[in-house]
Amino acid sequence: MLDAALKSQLAAYLEKLQQPIELIASLDDSDASRELDALLADIAALSSKITRATGNDARTPSFQIRRAGSDVAVGFAGIPLGHEFTSLVLALLQVGGHPVKIDEALAQQVRNLPGDYRFETFMSLHCQSCPDTVQALNAMSVLNPRIRHVAIDGALFQAEVEAKEILSVPTVYLNGAEFDGGRLSIEQILAKLDTGAAARAAEALHDTAPFDVLIVGAGPAGAAAAIYAARKGIRTGIVAERFGGQVLDTMAIENFPSVEYTEGPKLAASLEAHVRSYGVQVITHQRAEALIPATEPGGLTGIRLASGATLQAKAVILSPGARWRQTGVPGEAEHRNKGVTYCPHCDGPLFKGKRVAVIGGGNSGIEAAIDLAGVVEHVTVLEFDGKLRADDVLQRKLRSMPNTAVHVNAQTTEMLGKDGKLAGIAFTDRSTGQAQRLDVEGCFVQIGLLPNTEWLKGALELSPRGEIVVDDRGHTTIDGVFAAGDATTEPYKQIVVAMGSGSTAALSAFDFLIRHSAPAVAKAA
Secondary structure, eight states: OOHHHHHHHHHHHHTOOOOOOEEEEEEEEEHHHHHHHHHHHHHHHHHHEEEEEEEEOOSSSSEEETTTTTSSSEEEEEEEOOGGGGHHHHHHHHHTTTOOOOOOHHHHHHTTOOEEEEEEEEEEETSSSSHHHHHHHHHHHHHOEEEEEEEETTTTOOHHHHHTOSSSEEEEETTTEEEESOOOOHHHHHHOOOHHHHHHHHHHTTTTEEEEEEEHHHHHHHHHHHHHHHHHTTEEEESSSSSSSGGGGGOOOBBTTBBOEEEHOOOOOOOOHHHHHHTEEEEEEOOEEEEEEEEEOOOOEEEETTTEEEEEEEEEOOOOOOOEEEOOTTTTTBEEEEEEEEHHHHHGEEEEEEEEEEEOOHHHHHHHHHHHHSSSSSEEOOOSSSOOSOOOHHHHHTTTSEEEEESEEEEEEEEEEEETTTEEEEEEEEOOOOEEEEEEEEEOOOOEEEEOOOGBBBOBBBTTOOOOOOOTTTOOTTTTTEOTTTHHHOOOHHHHHHHHHHHHHHHHHHHHHHHHHSSSSSOOO
8 A cells, every 4th residue: 555665754753652552444345445454554564553453433434543541542534645644644643642742831721621522524635724624633632532533535425525515625523513614723723612712822922022023924925034034143023823824725836946846835834843943933823903113213013913912023024925816796705615615626626526617717727727627527717808818838738628618708797506505607708798607516716816914004005906015125115114925016926036025024124123223323433
């Protein structure tokens, strides 16, 4: 099942097992069960601390990883390869006694949760967002045996997915009822389970001393800014809702110089490790709500957070990034995650054998259509412009696929639903004025990015597109406030460009600090 190189790597990891574990498999006579049986046999053969047993779970194929002689266990319904192989390795180690690497205060909060929790995560092996949610819930179940979690491959348990009308992954159920969806961290899960957690976190931030440089946003631009600032030996902080930003939702990255291929979550993890290695104070799961400019030259600039806390710094670098742009037509919000989605890699497998549409004819839209064509029955591209804007090579590839179609001059006017799910898309042919309807069960919106700058309106100058206006050194229109990345007027929204602009902003901020810390009158020689 596993090749020799992977077995060798996994064997090295399994040497970290501190306690014996059991692999308890529930199998039938299907090909998938035979594949899972082979995988578990390979794993068990790599360590004397691993034994196998037979289970009787209603879902087959499935298995539990259980710490021998205890209630500590995590479950997988399916074959956790692809993006979930890392989740499998971590589960083996953590159930086997290897420490869960999170802040001790956070771990204690998990242990102290009252009650019993039975979580189920419906995921896809092609989804880059799913592992974060799966690993967070697995870690929680290791820390607190009253928490149970099973990760379910929706592609293998299609009947259950359809019965629950799941059209987006990851989707999490708690005690049989829908709990949440999307990429979730332990902090986010705790915030929903422990209603006092957010207030305690905000209270703790009130005592934070002012930073020399505070960066808002932890994508590539923010991470680069933090590294460059911290290397100057100044007190540096970074605050964001999540570390990695939009890059976490990026599948393949093939244009990062010196790295032929990587994936967004892997790059984000490397960036976070690099930032933390310099002692930067990283504050996540906090959303910036307002910029409070300094009241005097060289004074402190404030960032008020949605939690109620306010952070201060001598210089601020804004790198809030961007998010997927929505069409804004009637029915889009109502059918989000019920047929309307923004991630073809994550949710594409849930539409196997169905008819779908992609809105957007740029590179991202045509790449999405090409990927989906290998899974769905038929995919139709709707493009507002009179021609596709994607690279020629992508257009040729799309047109070579028999189950695709393209409508240009298509102005989407409504997302149509039936029984709470997407059933079609209404659009107008701009060349003829004729109204048309496209019957589809899925719609993937791929029309670019929108800067996360609504909270900055009125505080500094924004472009008509809502981007932060900056000069070539990253200065904004407020003294001591700098900006970088996709939320600025920098025309090229690329990871490497964002990193460069973050570095520039940090160097400019350091120059600002030097000039404002210099004495007003030079000492006599």
